[in-house]
Amino acid sequence: MPGKRPAARRPTMKDIARRAGVSESAVSFALNDRPGVSEVTRDRVRRVAEQLGWRPSTAARALSGEGAATVGFVLARPAHTLGVDSFFLQLVSGIQEVLARRHLGLLFQVAADVEDECAVYRRWWAEHRVDGVLVVDPRTDDPRPDLLDELGLPAVVIGGAPDERHPGLSTVWADDAGAMASLVDGLHTLGHRRIAHIAGLPDLAHTERRIRALRAEAGRRGLTEVQSVTTDYSDAEGEAVTRRVLRSSAPPTALIYDNDVMAVAGVAAAAGLGFSVPADVSVVAWEDSALCRMVKPWLSALSRDSVEFGRTAATELVSLLDGGPARTVRVPVPRLIERDSTGPARAS
Amino acid sequence: MPGKRPAARRPTMKDIARRAGVSESAVSFALNDRPGVSEVTRDRVRRVAEQLGWRPSTAARALSGEGAATVGFVLARPAHTLGVDSFFLQLVSGIQEVLARRHLGLLFQVAADVEDECAVYRRWWAEHRVDGVLVVDPRTDDPRPDLLDELGLPAVVIGGAPDERHPGLSTVWADDAGAMASLVDGLHTLGHRRIAHIAGLPDLAHTERRIRALRAEAGRRGLTEVQSVTTDYSDAEGEAVTRRVLRSSAPPTALIYDNDVMAVAGVAAAAGLGFSVPADVSVVAWEDSALCRMVKPWLSALSRDSVEFGRTAATELVSLLDGGPARTVRVPVPRLIERDSTGPARAS
DNA sequence: TGCGCTCACTCAAGCGCTTTAGCTCAGCAC
DNA sequence: GTGCTGAGCTAAAGCGCTTGAGTGAGCGCA
Secondary structure: OOOOOOOOOOOOHHHHHHHHOOOHHHHHHHHOOOOOOOHHHHHHHHHHHHHHOOOOOHHHHHHHHHOOOEEEEEEEOOHHHOOOOHHHHHHHHHHHHHHHHOOOEEEEEEEOOHHHHHHHHHHHHHOOOOOEEEEOOOEOOOOHHHHHHHHOOOEEEEOOOOOOOOOOOEEEEEOHHHHHHHHHHHHHHOOOOOEEEEOOOOOEHHHHHHHHHHHHHHHHHOOOOEEEEOOOOOHHHHHHHHHHHHOOOOOOOEEEEOOHHHHHHHHHHHHHOOOOOOOOOEEEEEOOOHHHHOOOOOOEEEEOOHHHHHHHHHHHHHHHHOOOOOOEEEEOOOEEEOOOOOOOOOOO | OOOOOOOOOOOOHHHHHHHHOOOHHHHHHHHOOOOOOOHHHHHHHHHHHHHHOOOOOHHHHHHHHHOOOEEEEEEEOOHHHOOOOHHHHHHHHHHHHHHHHOOOEEEEEEEOOHHHHHHHHHHHHHOOOOOEEEEOOOEOOOOHHHHHHHHOOOEEEEOOOOOOOOOOOEEEEEOHHHHHHHHHHHHHHOOOOOEEEEOOOOOEHHHHHHHHHHHHHHHHHOOOOEEEEOOOOOHHHHHHHHHHHHOOOOOOOEEEEOOHHHHHHHHHHHHHOOOOOOOOOEEEEEOOOHHHHOOOOOOEEEEOOHHHHHHHHHHHHHHHHOOOOOOEEEEOOOEEEOOOOOOOOOOO
16 A cells, blocks of 8 residues: 555546536636626636636646746856855745745746856747746846847846847846945045945946946046956955955055955955954945844945845736836835944044 | 847747658657657657757646656745855755756745645646655654645655655655764863754754754763754844853853854854853854854854755656655765864863 | 527637557568 | 568547637517
8 A cells, every 4th residue: 555646636627617517618718707607607617616626737728828827037156156145045035925926936947157048048938938037147248138039038137227229128126326326425425535346246237337336436536546356256255355455555445345245254354464344444245134243343234125126026027927018127226234344434 | 120029939849740751749759769760760850850949848748748847846934044044055056957957947936834835735736837846844743745645746855854654755864863963972072061052943853853862962971961942043043042041150161053144143142242262162053154264263064065965855856756766865964174163161 | 570689608629749549561471 | 362560650639728719598679
């Protein structure tokens, strides 16, 4: 008897039809809220379906042209940077919340690089696996929008800048430039004149945006000793770059890190070099998480609601799947949470 | 012209059949390596398929009884504990690696609790969405194995103890008891007699295993001042519990944390109370990540290869899907990485 | 009474694939 | 010549659902 697989049979519409004494088509109409059946029949069918625990087979649905009831999400980052990043799990959990409500599945895949990611989209499309995708980490010179256009796959770009060249794509983005501007403004007010920006991956669109915004703000204020350095987001590079910039003859008095991991690593590196935070150097993390309260001093951070970000993106995709128009949605500008790592610049 | 969706048509087997001048059945045989076609035809068909960029429609495949080519993964943890946890992303990336090679999709879902998770399995099963699932966070008194048995859904339990009651399930697990034993042994050798174990979620099977193992080890050595306290894995509880245990009249000289996040929070809490690590109290984290090297002192940690763990689990599931037998696989015992947070007990 | 119309429903085809049964023809033994 | 075999292929059904084209009853209206 052991090892026996009962494998209870799944009920189908045919079963419902039989029990309700109507045709399969009637069942289909009834369950999909289509006209063509009386309210009485509809109710009866619904009751039978419920009672049988019926659920539509996604395979059959997909095959008859209804789409796969699934959206795709590819993460293309080097494996080692996937580590201690709270952003993606939060984002995904927000996405889920919205998708689950519509019984849409989330097909998740990690890819080695963007090229790989494109291959995944092609495969998903050819295999009829997804109805749309959520694209993260948009890049400067990104091949993905063109591809998705070509495939006719509805998509929402998360974190991209508005893009007129692809009117089919929705975009959900945060105003990095604005955030950077107010950040620089705050630091400037505190007397900081030498600022280093330890940025993320060089090819990412938002990295680019932040770098440009910083340069613009510096220009406007006549600050000449302002720099951005790109990294791979890892604690290792955060530490290495911090060490390098602080060792210069006129070290920065404020450090802006593009994520929390590097900021934490950076604080440790600064301490190692004898710099005290915030007395000698102020630190701000672009991304708030528990991490920021795990080190002394607690890190001031730009906080955004990543879960909400995910919700927004998913909502846009759902609307796209419903035939809605592509849109560009801006989520709220991240808010600076002032903690103990920022203070007035040391008088030079 | 803008907004036009070209929506290139997907090639089907019919297209291949036409171009290759054979019937659809022949194409099916050829492409699935089934007997019934000559090598010459097989080659020709394959070439045409390749040239057309054909990929089988998963929907059609699933409908004709081949399974959905997808496995499911549900994460049922309170949203706020999802934050800074490196384990799951690593695990998933290991899983992916194996699944991708077989062109299996990973359907991912976050659920509120185990009950919710069960509902997801039922739905997936009824909707024909997945061929098997990976179950994480096994619990004492877990409803999931029974359910999966009932549904006849192949499954691999990740982190569970071997379970004879469900011969249909595969299990991939680490020997927590052994790891705990050697940990206690090490601490005992260093002179520690009062040990506090800040454990994870109380219902998880591995939490239970570790607690029991600690108690057993303490019993064997006649240590009476050894305790385990369960938490929700969050930095907040890690900090609170640390504070509480260190405030007692005879505070522990060694702290074992069930994850890296709590360990880091704990070190900060200890420092706040005037305890120096490792002089006054030693700290070990059960889970190694970049976090452990982001604080001073660097944390000693039990390190396991989570990516490999994922690979192993996925491999087992694939074998199950191929009709292989259910198995129980043990992954290597986590290894203690000694850094700066452990040392001899202060002479009392 | 008969015409046309609507409503509620049924029939049957079709989505892209697998699979079983069957068909054809060459090769061979007798 | 007949009969058998097996290799190589085709025809057709079926998976569970949707959908457009019927069908037939009931009704209003001239």
